[in-house]
Amino acid sequence: MKSAIVALALALALPAAAQSPVVTVKESPRWGSFQVSLSPFSPDIDSEFTNAVHPPYATIFGTGRPLMVQAQFNKSVWITEYGTLDIGVGAGFWEAWGQGYYQGTDGTVIRGGSTSLMIIPVQAQVGYRFEWFYERFNVPLEPYVRGALLDYIWSTSGQSGVSSWTSPLDGVSYRGSGATFGWSATLGLAIVLDAFDTSLSRQMDYDVGINRTLLFFDFTRSSVNDFGSTKSWQLAPSYWAWSAGLQFVF
Amino acid sequence: MAGPALAESPPMLRRATLLLLLPGFALGQTTIAGTVTASVTTQGVAGQANRVECDSATSTATWNIVATGVTVSTGDKWRLATASSSGCGTTVPTTYIQDQLATGSTQSISGVFVRPMATGASVGSCTQVNDVQIALCAYYLPGGVVPATVQVVTGTFNFQLAVPPKPVITGVSPGDGRLSVAVVPGTTTANETATSGVTFTVTCTPPGGGTGITGGPGNAGNIVCSGLVNGTAYTVTAAGTSSAGNAGASSDAFGPSTSTTPLPFLNFWDVYKSDGGVEEGGCGTGGAGALAPALALLGLLAARRRRP
Numbered sequence: 001m002k003s004a005i006v007a008l009a010l011a012l013a014l015p016a017a018a019q020s021p022v023v024t025v026k027e028s029p030r031w032g033s034f035q036v037s038l039s040p041f042s043p044d045i046d047s048e049f050t051n052a053v054h055p056p057y058a059t060i061f062g063t064g065r066p067l068m069v070q071a072q073f074n075k076s077v078w079i080t081e082y083g084t085l086d087i088g089v090g091a092g093f094w095e096a097w098g099q100g101y102y103q104g105t106d107g108t109v110i111r112g113g114s115t116s117l118m119i120i121p122v123q124a125q126v127g128y129r130f131e132w133f134y135e136r137f138n139v140p141l142e143p144y145v146r147g148a149l150l151d152y153i154w155s156t157s158g159q160s161g162v163s164s165w166t167s168p169l170d171g172v173s174y175r176g177s178g179a180t181f182g183w184s185a186t187l188g189l190a191i192v193l194d195a196f197d198t199s200l201s202r203q204m205d206y207d208v209g210i211n212r213t214l215l216f217f218d219f220t221r222s223s224v225n226d227f228g229s230t231k232s233w234q235l236a237p238s239y240w241a242w243s244a245g246l247q248f249v250f
Numbered sequence: 251m252a253g254p255a256l257a258e259s260p261p262m263l264r265r266a267t268l269l270l271l272l273p274g275f276a277l278g279q280t281t282i283a284g285t286v287t288a289s290v291t292t293q294g295v296a297g298q299a300n301r302v303e304c305d306s307a308t309s310t311a312t313w314n315i316v317a318t319g320v321t322v323s324t325g326d327k328w329r330l331a332t333a334s335s336s337g338c339g340t341t342v343p344t345t346y347i348q349d350q351l352a353t354g355s356t357q358s359i360s361g362v363f364v365r366p367m368a369t370g371a372s373v374g375s376c377t378q379v380n381d382v383q384i385a386l387c388a389y390y391l392p393g394g395v396v397p398a399t400v401q402v403v404t405g406t407f408n409f410q411l412a413v414p415p416k417p418v419i420t421g422v423s424p425g426d427g428r429l430s431v432a433v434v435p436g437t438t439t440a441n442e443t444a445t446s447g448v449t450f451t452v453t454c455t456p457p458g459g460g461t462g463i464t465g466g467p468g469n470a471g472n473i474v475c476s477g478l479v480n481g482t483a484y485t486v487t488a489a490g491t492s493s494a495g496n497a498g499a500s501s502d503a504f505g506p507s508t509s510t511t512p513l514p515f516l517n518f519w520d521v522y523k524s525d526g527g528v529e530e531g532g533c534g535t536g537g538a539g540a541l542a543p544a545l546a547l548l549g550l551l552a553a554r555r556r557r558p
Contacts, residue, residue, distance in 0.1 A: 024510040056522040088435035099423075100515035110508060112424035113515035144307060158517030159425045178531040233522075233529035 015074050027202070028212050030249055033074045033086060037216075037245030038067035038086050043119070043224075044238035060098040060115060068094035070121065070243070079080045083129050083142075084249075090148075094119045100158065110132040116157045119235065123148040129190070140195035142214065146186040152224050153179045188218025190247060212249035217242065280353040284317035284355075286386040286405030290364055293495045298410045299364050300494035304376035309364040315388045315401045317355045326352040329389040330362060332370035338387035338404050342396045345370065349391070373409050379443055414490030414498035415442035415469070417450055420506055421485055426514045428476040429454055432486045434500070435470050447493030454484040457506065467491060483511045 042065040046055035074088030098115040102193045127146035133139040156163040156176035163176030194201030204210045219240040226232035287290040288311045299442065303309040313330060331346040333339060347366045350359050368376065371384035384435040391397065415436035423430040438445060454475035456463035460500045465475040473547065478484060479543040484505035 025430075045527075047524070049525060052525065056518065056525050056527065060518045060521060083408065098518065100517045100521070102513040102515045110424075110511075110513060112509075112513060113426055113517060114423070114430075115517035115519075118519055156519040156522075158519070159428070161412045163517050163519030165520050167523070174519075178529070179533045180529075231528050231530055233527060247477055 005052055019141065027205050027211050028209055030076055030079060030084070032076050032088075033247055033249045034072070035074075035214075035216070035245055035247035036069070037070045037243045039068045039070065039220075039241055039243030041068035041241060042066075042237055043117075043233075043235040045233050045235070047234050047238065057117075060100065061096045061117065062098065066094060066096050066121075068092055068121070068243075070245075072123075072125065072148075074125075074127065081111040081135060082132045083128055086125075086127045088125055088127075090123045090125060092120075092121045094121065112161050115159075115163070118155045118157070120153040121150060122153065123184070125149075127186075134192050134195070138195065140192035142192060144186075144188050144190060144191040144216075144218070146184075146187070146188070146218075148184045150182045150184055150222065150224050150236075151179055152182070154235065175180045179228050182222060182224030182236055183227075184220050184222035184236070186218050186220040188216050190214035190216035209250050210248050214249065216247055217244045217245075257527055268406055280399055280401045282314070282317045282390060282401050282403045283319055284403045286313060286315050286388045286403050286478040288313045288362070288367070288386055288405070288407050291360070295410075295494050297406070298408045298494040299367075300492070301376050301411055301413075301456070302495075303364050304368050304373065304409050304411065305365070306366055307363075310360065311362045311364050311367065312358060312360040313362050313386065313388070315355075315359070315403055317388075317390070320355045320390055320401070322352045322354050323392070325393050327394045328352050328357065328359070329391055329429075330359065331387045331389065332367045332372050332407070333385040334386055335383040335385060335406070336410045337385050338389075338402050339543045340400060342389045342400055343387075346389075349394070351394075352390070367407065368409060371409075376409070376411060378411050379441055381412050383407075384409065408494075410444075410492055410494035412444035412492060413442050414444040414448040414492050415439055416499040417488045417490050417501045419452075419486060419488050419501050419504040422509045423472075424512045424515070425474075425476050427480055427512050428555065429465075429478060429484060429486060429510055429512055430472045430475050431465065431488060431504075432472055432476050433470055433501075435490065436498075442498060444492040444496065444498070445488075448486050448490045448498075449493075450490050452486060452488045453500075454478055454486050454510075456482050456484055478512045480512050480514055482508065486510050486551050 034218050045057040049055040070090055070092030072085035072090035074087055076086050095116055095118040097114060097116045099111040100115045102110045102112065104110065125146050125148035127144055129144040131142050134143050144163035151204050154177065164173055166173045191214065193215055219242050221240050222236040224235040287297060289296045290303050290309060290311045292303055292309055293300060315328060328350045329342060329346050330348050330350060331343045347362060347370060373382050384407050386407050388403040390401040415438050417436045418434050419431055420434055421432040433450045434453065435445065436450060450470060450473055451464055451465035451466040452473045452475055453462040453464050463475050463477055466473040485506050486504040488501040
């Protein structure tokens, strides 16, 4: 299992590494990182409808948590023997599909017509990765924290493209797309995969400049409601959302 | 094989054999570099004719000849003929479709009847089960006469005679004024063999057998009938059409039922706003919020530029 994880994580660089001579030089200077992650995601839109029998999000999309995929790029601005301070940006994609509904005059609910909610999360983040355990004791664990400003660009759609709803009271139309801002805080733990095969790790650094490969798992608490605006919905999950992924430090 | 056998023959027999073979050598065949293609005027799918066109006395095709290495002079002709898929004959045929004055090494000839194209290639029946591939042959006749050395430009043409099997409707999803019909190709039978290039059309018929509304054509998958009346339970059928336009049998009927009844379904945004959702769309905190990621990116770029 351990070997399989290492092999998977280093797969991109393995062909080049396999063709190179044994490397004895010191590791190259570090200056940033790139990571990809997957996270089950479900926005807490229904928090507005605490007493509703049929809250809109759960009624249309159910209680599942479609995967959100995200990528982040970080620049290391402060590297010490204890750890690394990173700043960076990220973006991702998430979409949920469901069926609309029609309520007959007799109260019967009939489902039909596909509808979706799509979110493109972008963010600017600051994070600190505590590398002391690995650097000092060779324990392959690196805890980290991260804070981020979020901008969730979203769009809802029905069978005719982007949704639009007209209020029957005042005739005002509301287009079902926009951007909602918020914040997030993350606590995580990364496993340093290089510890399981140090020679291959050095080879990767020599060949493609990847100093370290991390398999991480973290929990994020967030709020995406325009910082508490009364005219905004809540696009963040109601729970500590977990995510897992790979980070390449270079 | 002819060479050694001839050398070992008695002199008289050898001489007689040579005399018999000489005309054949003189009338050798040269395949001219280039192509011949044909498109039937009625349905226009290049290189194909369907059952109706194959059997029609009036359907015509346009032949396009592209020949290289031929210098066309006044009085030269193209002799248009067809042959079975094994290829054009080594002699200029005396039974042919038509002779056409050559105007150049690249020439488009319209009004070529399709039925003679079929009979010339020995297409037995225009309703046979499988497609029939034939050869198109444009023989070059310098001065309008049959030359000693046959020169021919060749191409291929398909009498697309196979019909698709009846498809299967696996489900119908109602929408606002429309039905989305999930169609999968049917299983081929002895008489329904077309599978490649088949497209499907769905028909949504209101109660009482009124005029049906069609959706498609499209590939297998979801095909939509739109412009339907909400609240009306429709009967839905689907049919396949082969690549050249041979119509297949209709599927078994689906509905009428609640799933074939279009209704003004509310989408997610409709439901959210109807329930009193506060979100109004657009950018919540204006440009300031949107600037945050952009400023971070600029900071990164600046930091990178300052590196020694």
